Amino acid sequence: MTRPPHPPDHTSTTPPATTPDTTRTSSSPAARSKRWTCARCGRDHSAYRCWPEGHLCRTCVLAALDIHGVCPGCGDQRILPGRGSDGAPICPACAGIVHSVFRCHRCEVEGRLYHRKLCIRCTVTDRVAALLDNGDGHIDPALVPLAAALTTGPTPTPGGRLVWLAKPHNRDLLRALATGQLPLTHPDLNAYPEQGPIPYLRALLVHCGTLPEVDRQLLEFEAWLTRRLDKLAAHPHERLLRQFGLWHQLPRMRTKAALQPLTPPARTYAQLEFIHATAFCTWLAEHNHRPTELGQIDLDRYYTVLKIGHRQSLRGFLNWAMTSRNLPTLTFARTRFTTGEALTHTQRLDLLRHFVPDHDHAGPLRMRVAACLLLLYAQPVTRIMTLTVDDFVIEDDGSMVLQLGNPPAPVPEPFATLVMRLLAQRPDDATSRWLFPGRRPGQPLNYVSLSQGLRDIGVPLRLARVAALRQLALQAPAPVIAEALGFHHTTTQRQTIHAGGIWNRYAAPDGPTQQAEPRTRGR
Ligand SMILES: [Zn+2]
Ligand SMILES: [Zn+2]
Ligand SMILES: [Zn+2]
The missing domain is CATH 1.10.443 (hpI Integrase; Chain A)
Structure with a gap:
């Protein structure tokens, strides 16, 4: 183990009444850029902390700040960043670490400190409060449960919450909610342009009771269909596809979802039905077939060359279009799946x-x-x-x-x-x-x-x-x-x-x- 060549910060073994507000060994750039050997992991590093046992790298210090328990030296329940002679974690007082601050300036909990010497939980609370501020220094009452969920709720760890809150997309989203620019409803969340953070936020809002529980598969299908129809605006048979999606598929899925939650394969199947209906309508347009005047031979020409799975997906649209008189009544062969191989x-x-x-x-x-x-x-x-x-x-x-x-x-x-x-x-x-x-x-x-x-x-x-x-x-x-x-x-x-x-x-x-x-x- 290499000893530091200049005096470390263990000048006194008794803790002073007030802890100096410094945690750095030195602030001069020359000293900071100098390389040391970490007293714990032995790796070469630039100075991060100098404790009585020697210079420590950032990784070792951050790991040490996560250890809490009963100190074997003094019996106090507190943070144990130091190392005893036997290598056991010990408290700062027993380790003689006197020039580092470990206690949060607000809640007095010991641990790693962030901006303004606050612990991670207080830091998260402050960030959430700042992001959800409605402009008057308050959080809108409707958003208070969300603030609580983001601060202490079911999100994995305080560290994870801090990372999530730092992402620009997430910050924009919370600000849009706080200012009322994004109303708190499922359809408005669907229409929000940046969809990346929406599923997570929606799950949080449902979890904390701010938004009602919805069938996730139904919701995702609805959002998918909306985007799909937007892209079809210039399609010659856009109206037909819109009717199929909004008047036939959606009501059918809503009815099913009311009985029991939809499964992901059910949503995928509905999406495939719509995709194959779109492909069929594109073919109609490309071959100048008017849907209401389509002949049996034309349909056969399209239908028989489809793969079996694709035929199955198109049946829903054909049946609906014929029943609703958008297509003449024609026949198309029922598909039969072969048993195929199975696991032995x-x-x-x-x-x-x-x-x-x-x-x-x-x-x-x-x-x-x-x-x-x-x-x-x-x-x-x-x-x-x-x-x-x-x-x-x-x-x-x-x-x-x-x-x-x-x-x-x-x-x-x-x-x-x-x-x-x-x-x-x-x-x-x-x-x-x-x-x-x-x-x-x-x-x-x-x-x-x-x-x-x-x-x-x-x-x-x-x-x-x-x-x-x-x-x-x-x-x-x-x-x-x-x-x-x-x-x-x-x-x-x-x-x-x-x-x-x-x-x-x-x-x-x-x-x-x-x-x-x-x-x-x-x-
Ligand atoms: Zn280290
Ligand atoms: Zn101790
Ligand atoms: Zn705190």
Whole structure:
């Protein structure tokens, strides 16, 4: 360890009554640009802090400012940025760090300080208040819940909130809301020109009760259709397509959404219907066919060369156009899907054998868990994405079950351990109960991300169709598969009991209990 050649800032071992308002070792540019060896990580760096143990780099100091707990030197509960002789984190007083300020000037919480010596939470509060200021130094009452959600709410961490608030698009959006330029309604959010931050903000507004809950798929389809129709303004059959989208597709989707939430594939299907209807109308225009005078031969010429999937997507438009007398009544062949290939028992076993053990090509843990759930229990992606941590239960005998239906399905080893490991990765302050939490507050990972993630790690979703898998799952349920992979009941129980420590933290409905020991806070 290289000792600093000039006196470090541990001139006194007793803390002074008032802490000098300086945290830098030196402000002269020459001293700042000089290179030192960090006393903790040993890397070469420009001076950031000089503490009694030596010069420290920025990375090591910021990491040290995140450690809180009971100081082994004096027994006080506080920030532990120093290092004892045994390497254990100790408080600034015990470490003799006297010239650095750690306490927020407003709330007195210790930690990393930002602008004007304020802690991260006070800094976030100030930024939110400034951005949502209606011009009189106040936040409009309608926006108070949003301010609270942005300050303390379900957004991941204070650090994440600060980064989000610093982005120009997000700042503009909040200012537009604060000044009333952007009214607080779903349609106005749809019409906002910069759509990037809208889904996240909308999720926050719904989460804090400022906007009513809406069917997300319906909303996204509506926004998509609006943009699509705007682009079709010059299309010769724009009126026909507008009627199809607004009078036929939207009301039908609204009716369905009123009964139960729409699935992402339902939205994708409606979009495909509209895309193929547009292509058909473009073809009509290019060949100078008047829709009402279209002949059977013309339709056949177009329809028969389409791929099977495209024909299926066009049927909705043709049926509607003929019923509404926009097209003459013609016939078009009903499409039949061939059964095609399906996953075999051996392929299913091979895939599971690939996803269970840790190796370089196994992929991210959460996708491996999702793949196992899909392959073992024949659950569609839409069901897997809505599983919660509470769906996994430990029985009295230490075995794990998954509550998919009645009775619950057993989760044998080695899959139980895989699930346990995923649960252990949840952050301590996780508020959502989703097994696969998404980036938007209070929502699970979305359908597109989950299915793309599964494809990325090599799950052939086309072959692993649920109907075909169900047959395999009936023939060889999870425990049979576990044995085929070489796992037996004795190992099952031992490993589940071993993992019980992790499990207990998730079994409590109020979330994980706080730990009294020193721990590193997430940033
Ligand atoms: Zn370092
Ligand atoms: Zn201490
Ligand atoms: Zn503070």
